[in-house]
Amino acid sequence: MRALVISALRAFCGTVCGAALVVCTGPAAAIARAHPPPPAEAGQEAGARPGAAGSVRALPLRPRAAAGPVTETGPFSLLGIVWPDAGQELRAEAWVRTRSAATGEWSGWHRLEGHPDHGPDHAVGHESGHESGHGAAERAAEAVRGGTAPLWTGPSDAVQVRLAAAPGLPHGLRLALVDPGEGPAPAGTAAGAPQPRGAAAPMPQITSRAGWNADESRREAEFVYTESVKTVFVHHTETGNGYDCAEAPAVVRSIYRYHTEGLGWRDIGYNFLVDKCGTLYEGRAGGVDLPVRGAHTLGFNHNSAGVAVIGTFMDQEVPPPAADAVARLAAWKLRMYGGDPAGTRERTSTGGKYPAGTVVRLHTVSGHRDGTHTDCPGDRLYAQLPAIRTAAAAIRRPAAGR
Structure with a gap:
């Protein structure tokens, strides 16, 4: 599956605090596959595959009681908070605001929603006794992590996080920043197997x-x-x-x-x-x-x-x-x-x-x-x-x- 890999590249950030949380300085964690691609070349984002669009970076979060400055992050368009234990919930309100890369204007504060009942099952389902393929009990994999629902911010280059310190917060909180890369390839239509003559409903595009x-x-x-x-x-x-x-x-x-x-x-x-x-x-x-x-x-x-x-x-x-x-x-x-x-x-x-x-x-x-x-x-x-x-x-x- 996938593992957190500490990158040798340094994050494009300083120290940032929300009302009760700090995005820590130091190495950024690139979230990559358990068998990561070759090391990024100079000037490339850690965790990115040469020629591939986009990247994901993870900045460590440390709860604090005082507010602090803003983090300059480099480009991203979607974010969420992740932590190592998929069995834990984030029982605290997490809020973020982001800066538009195009205008420099700051958004309002947006709440990140928890979603513990999204995602893989704990076990394989066998209503009729058959399931094919590998890794069916996906949630049992060690690399599966907990996280909030993601938030689309649009092209952004700075972030501030607010998360009240509370008992039972998951350990290893990180802010995952996703850059989707440039536009898609020419649009294509997914092809299914030929439908039987007289199939009851047409396949949509x-x-x-x-x-x-x-x-x-x-x-x-x-x-x-x-x-x-x-x-x-x-x-x-x-x-x-x-x-x-x-x-x-x-x-x-x-x-x-x-x-x-x-x-x-x-x-x-x-x-x-x-x-x-x-x-x-x-x-x-x-x-x-x-x-x-x-x-x-x-x-x-x-x-x-x-x-x-x-x-x-x-x-x-x-x-x-x-x-x-x-x-x-x-x-x-x-x-x-x-x-x-x-x-x-x-x-x-x-x-x-x-x-x-x-x-x-x-x-x-x-x-x-x-x-x-x-x-x-x-x-x-x-x-x-x-x-x-x-x-x-x-x-x-x-x-x-x-």
């Missing part, structure tokens, strides 16, 4: 991993498959809504690098993502038409697909194109495996909100909060799920000759 310029060296080489797709879990990324659709591929690249290099997951956790304009993106690798095991809904990653709407939808209305894209994807994935988008299925938990072995009846199109302890996918998106189910149930492949 999906931007491939090549289309959003995924660096495939950052994920595990092997894929993990389950038997079916019984449930589509709907998420929001909690990265904020301050992006435009042209930036969406960079947001996806940033989430991918945060999941793999920041949190130590085998690949991006979501099977699919959708932006506010309704563009669908291939998430976890392995085949968009196959039952790839994701890391998105603790306890129910087996025999499911996770689709995340890019943004935060507690109070923000869901753009209609995004809701429509979720419905089209759910119709295709569920009907491919004989599911009814308006129906329910019994599911067996592998642990989390429901103890391992508990049988739960869930909607085939469920919100993340239906399976775990979380407010995801946000109140506004969750309220749209009945309409999304109805829309998905109405989508069918046109009859031949029409």
Whole structure:
């Protein structure tokens, strides 16, 4: 999997304190694979692969009671706080503000949300006794780390963090800064296997991993498959809504690098993502038409697909194109495996909100909060799920000759 590797390069920063936390000076930690690429050449960011877009750096955080100055960081567009023990939660409010690289203006303070019920399961799910591939119990890997939900900041070059010192804070807190690199390769459409004649719902257009310029060296080489797709879990990324659709591929690249290099997951956790304009993106690798095991809904990653709407939808209305894209994807994935988008299925938990072995009846199109302890996918998106189910149930492949 992936490990924290201390870089020989020095961070582009001095000392910074939030109201109760210091970003420490000294060596920056480049978050890289357990078998890292060759050492970075002079002038390259530590942890970056020659020719690859983007980078991830981790700055040590030390809780303090007093405020301090700001950290000059170099370029980043997404951030989050990570720590070594995935079993620990950050039971304190963490706030950040960032400086725009384009204007020099500072943002307001943004809260980083914890998400302990996102990500890999503790154990392999065997509802019907079969799962293929390697590393199925992904959360058991030593390199898997705890972390907050990431925040998209847009191109930034300085940060200030505020985190009140409190009992039980995880040890080894680091601020992960993600630079997604330059724009994507020419857009491509993900190709699935030829669909059987008369397939119940059409495959929607999906931007491939090549289309959003995924660096495939950052994920595990092997894929993990389950038997079916019984449930589509709907998420929001909690990265904020301050992006435009042209930036969406960079947001996806940033989430991918945060999941793999920041949190130590085998690949991006979501099977699919959708932006506010309704563009669908291939998430976890392995085949968009196959039952790839994701890391998105603790306890129910087996025999499911996770689709995340890019943004935060507690109070923000869901753009209609995004809701429509979720419905089209759910119709295709569920009907491919004989599911009814308006129906329910019994599911067996592998642990989390429901103890391992508990049988739960869930909607085939469920919100993340239906399976775990979380407010995801946000109140506004969750309220749209009945309409999304109805829309998905109405989508069918046109009859031949029409």
